[in-house]
Structures are given as C-alpha cells and as structure tokens.
Amino acid sequence: xxxxxVSFTVTKQDYRAANYYIYFxxxxxxxxxxxxxxxxxxxxxxxxxxxxxxxxxxxVYITGAAVFWLLLQTTKVEMSIRRYSRSSANILGRKSIxxxxxxxxxxxxxxxxxxxxxxxxEYPAAFETRRAFLIYTSGSDLFLIPRRAFPKEKLEVFRNIxxxxxxxxLASRYNKNAPHIPIAAEIEAEKFKQQQAEExxxxxxxxxxxxxAVRQAKKEGRELPAEEAKAAEGAGAAAEAAPSSPSYKPxxxxxxxxxxxxxxxxxxxxxxxx
Numbered sequence: 001x002x003x004x005x006v007s008f009t010v011t012k013q014d015y016r017a018a019n020y021y022i023y024f025x026x027x028x029x030x031x032x033x034x035x036x037x038x039x040x041x042x043x044x045x046x047x048x049x050x051x052x053x054x055x056x057x058x059x060v061y062i063t064g065a066a067v068f069w070l071l072l073q074t075t076k077v078e079m080s081i082r083r084y085s086r087s088s089a090n091i092l093g094r095k096s097i098x099x100x101x102x103x104x105x106x107x108x109x110x111x112x113x114x115x116x117x118x119x120x121x122e123y124p125a126a127f128e129t130r131r132a133f134l135i136y137t138s139g140s141d142l143f144l145i146p147r148r149a150f151p152k153e154k155l156e157v158f159r160n161i162x163x164x165x166x167x168x169x170l171a172s173r174y175n176k177n178a179p180h181i182p183i184a185a186e187i188e189a190e191k192f193k194q195q196q197a198e199e200x201x202x203x204x205x206x207x208x209x210x211x212x213a214v215r216q217a218k219k220e221g222r223e224l225p226a227e228e229a230k231a232a233e234g235a236g237a238a239a240e241a242a243p244s245s246p247s248y249k250p251x252x253x254x255x256x257x258x259x260x261x262x263x264x265x266x267x268x269x270x271x272x273x274x
Contacts, residue, residue, distance in 0.1 A: 001101050002101070003100070003101055004100055004154065004158075005097065005098065006097075006098050006149045006150055007096065007097045007098070007149070008095075008145065009092075009093050009094060009095055010093075010094075010096065010144055010146065011092065011093065012081070014131060015085075016081055017132070018132060018134055018144050021127070021134070022134065023073070023076075023077050027073065031070075033066070034066040034069050034070050035066075037062060038070075041059055041063040044059060091112065094109055094111045095109070095111065096109050096145075100158065102164070102165070104118065118137055119165075121165050123135060123136055123166065123169070125166075126171070127171045128162075128170065128171070128172035128174070130147075131146065131147060132144055133162070135162075
C-alpha cells in the first residue's frame with residue numbers, strides 16, 4: 001500500500017470527549033449505577049408526588065451520594081482538561097500530519113518539530129469512538145486522531161488497517177472480535193501474574209530436587225558431594241525465598257488512572273517509537 005497522508009488539528013472538544021471516554025471506561029459500572037439510581041429516584045419521586053405513597057427517606061441520601069460521585073468525577077476530568085489546555089506543551093489547535101501504510105504510521109507536528117513512527121502490530125491498544133481514534137503507542141502514550149480527518153473512503157480503509165494489524169486490540173463497534181481490550185494495567189497485571197507463576201513453579205521444582213537429593217543421600221548413608229550439596233542448598237534456599245504471594249501488586253485500575261489521558265506526554269508519544 002502506498003503511503004497515505006491526512007492532516008488535522010485536535011480541538012478542545014476532541015480532547016474533552018477523549019478524556020471522558022477513557023476516564024469513565026474504567027468506571028463503567030459505577031457510572032451506570034449512579035445514572036440508574038438518579039433516573040430511578042426521579043421516577044420514584046414523580047410517582048410519590050401523584051400518589052398517596054410517602055417518600056422513603058434513605059432514597060434521598062442514596063441519590064445524593066450518586067450525584068456527588070458524578071460531580072466529583074466530572075470535576076476531576078474538567079480540571080485535567082483545564083491544566084492541559086493552559087500548559088505550554090499542549091498541541092490543541094496545532095496542525096498534525098499523519099502518514100500511514102498498512103503496517104506503519106508516522107505522526108508529525110511541524111510547529112513543535114515532533115515526529116514519531118511505529119508499527120501498528122506493536123501498539124498495545126486502540127479505540128475508535130464516535131469522534132476519534134485513540135491509538136496507544138505504549139502503556140501511557142497515545143495519539144488522538146479525529147475521525148473527521150479522513151474522507152469517508154479513507155476512514156474505512158484506515159479502520160480496516162487497524163483491525164488487520166491489531167486484531168482484538170482495537171475496540172470499535174465495527175470490530176466484532178474485540179469484546180475486551182486488555183490494556184495498560186491489565187496487561188501489566190497479566191504479565192506479572194505469568195512471571196509469578198513461572199517463578200513459583202521454578203521454586204517448587206528446585207525444592208523437590210533438593211528434597212530428593214537429601215533423601216537419596218540419607219538412604220545410601222552418605223553425605224552429599226560438595227558440589228551437589230552446594231547446589232541442593234542453593235535450591236532449598238531459593239525455594240524458601242520464593243514468595244508465596246506477590247510482593248508487588250500492580251494497579252488494577254485502567255490506563256486512565258495511570259496517565260491522565262492525553263497529558264503532554266500522552267499527546268506527544270515518546271520518541272522511542274521513532
């Protein structure tokens with residue numbers, strides 16, 4: 001495929017929509033629960049008003065808690081947006097140039113002399129929202145590419161490139177094979193879990209070898225040779241030192257909690273991808 005090129009600017013509205021999408025993506029249950037409580041209370045309040053029923057007092061406090069949670073989360077997002085828009089590192093309103101083939105993409109921002117390039121297959125995750133593509137180049141860095149940057153025919157081509165290259169790591173309503181995206185902390189947690197399992201298996205194998213060596217030596221009424229004893233002792237020590245539970249617990253929250261979405265670092269992916 002020949003290199004394609006599109007240019008665009010990221011507006012504050014694009015940035016705000018992306019922030020809310022990523023922030024509440026990790027809080028979907030709480031968001032829906034809060035909205036459900038508020039809607040249920042409004043219906044209940046209407047029924048009470050036009051009937052002989054009395055208002056159940058605890059419902060007011062429960063609804064108040066739901067409203068407070070929503071206001072608190074919204075305030076956090078808005079403060080983040082305000083900080084970024086006022087920072088000198090923000091790229092809002094600056095022209096960005098995207099060049100891509102069916103395997104690689106390059107992002108340039110001429111005004112800041114920024115350039116970053118990478119393979120789609122190596123990116124950990126991507127999302128297609130109603131407004132933009134959010135393509136993560138690492139656990140905390142991403143590109144925000146508005147969908148309006150693409151003519152209709154190019155939009156579909158670009159989406160298909162992502163689907164082919166990233167598979168179920170692209171979350172899009174057009175990608176039916178992506179029911180879940182194991183990004184950021186989830187990837188980190190999964191890798192750590194696998195590493196922990198391998199370490200525990202190695203420790204158990206070493207402990208078993210140690211016990212067998214000692215048992216065999218006792219059965220034969222002899223002492224272990226110096227080298228063998230040293231190896232067995234090392235195996236036993238390794239087994240004892242192996243943690244029965246992880247000494248480090250990776251965060252279970254989503255990428256939105258580790259990096260406040262498109263911070264100056266997030267919008268300007270590290271040049272290691274260049």
